[in-house]
Amino acid sequence: MKALVSTEYQPLDRISLADRPKPAAGPGQVLVKVSAAALNPLDLALITGAMKDFYPVDHPHVVGMDVAGTVTEVGPDAAGYAPGDQVLAFVPSGGTVAEYTVATVGPRLARRPAGLDAEHGAAIPESGMTAVCLLRAVGLGADESLLVIGATGGIGLYAVQLATALGARVIATASADDAGYVRGLGAADTVDHRAGDVVEQTLRLVPGGVDVVLDLVNRGEGLAATAQAARPGGRLVSPLFGPAELEREVTPVYIGSFDPAPGDLEDLAHRAADGRLRVELGARYPFDRAVDAVADFAGKHTRGKIVITVDAS
Known part of the structure; x- marks a missing residue:
């Protein structure tokens, strides 16, 4: 599969789209076919190594922690989800600016309600x-x-x-x-x-x-x-x-890292779906311009969130 990858702690302009093995759902996990992913400031720090003493990553590292997509595989003990479910999630280990990623069942994973499209859903979790x-x-x-x-x-x-x-x-x-x-x-x-x-x-x-x-x-x-x-x-x-x-x-x-309660992500998703919560997309990029999305996120003032559309189907 294609993914946005940093091969070491490196400048932002050194990352690239590269081939990576397609992940598989492990215990308590689901495999998600990515529709959209969003960027956060932490993503930039993990690429450059600015937080490597506190938040180290293994390389090659697939960029991105926010995702919306479709469940394609359910691992053991991943109760409550089935292939075909539309979901949004936060993936602390990274890996969402890719064609597939894995998410863990729990407070950081939720179903995406009708009325909330994938791009806006991806902009919510973190x-x-x-x-x-x-x-x-x-x-x-x-x-x-x-x-x-x-x-x-x-x-x-x-x-x-x-x-x-x-x-x-x-x-x-x-x-x-x-x-x-x-x-x-x-x-x-x-x-x-x-x-x-x-x-x-x-x-x-x-x-x-x-x-x-x-x-x-x-x-x-x-x-x-x-x-x-x-x-x-x-x-x-x-x-x-x-x-x-x-x-x-x-x-x-x-708070150095957030610890959501069960239902927090579902509540945010439903508020967004019914119009009680505005999700501002400052910019949208196609997957083949993911490197540009990172550069612009780092160098330009943008209201709200930057989203990368991976699978627009």
Whole structure:
């Protein structure tokens, strides 16, 4: 089968479409004929080796973790699925920008409901489940205020909508060009990260500080500055680790990897299918332009998700 492959930790422009053995479904797994796959920032880090000390991969490595497609084979103990099932999944080991991939039965695999096409389905798993887990970890409640830094990216796409659905007041970072977009996702206010300090702009909107800061951009000590937008005793949540203690009794909450609950992915898929959750596709690429998709994802600003269509039939 054809797959998008990195043969070692290498620059992004060194990856290529290459022949790889077709995988087989093992115990608790299903084999999926890939219809579409989506890219995430982690995919880039796994290609270059930027996270090899924390998230090493074996080579040759097939790029991609998000997928939508059709089950063609069911392994032992993979109860609940059958050939022909339309599914979407997150595959932590990678391998989705390929003609076939394997997915493990559990919270990271779900049936794709009618009304949700494969391209939009592939754009949900990693970003959508990460957003769910971040909001759950920080205990965001109705009537609380939330600043989302990185609102135009994949996780931000879902975090803004899910927080709004919870009843929170969302303030989102966005350039002037993207302000209308994030308001369309549900943000009550925007702050232009290109026009001035995000913390200062946020405190003008919420003088006492927001209840929760969700930072999807900064890491390390940079999160200490971000935390200044939170009220005393507020919370900061991030998928990128930072200081163990923050000033003014702001509580940091970090999740290095998301741990979805059973039903999370199904819920996101059904919300998308019935129109309660917007899935923004910033760009679509055919399989033969998968290398271009990676390059553009790394080098261009894109709203929402980049999707690669592997089998358009």
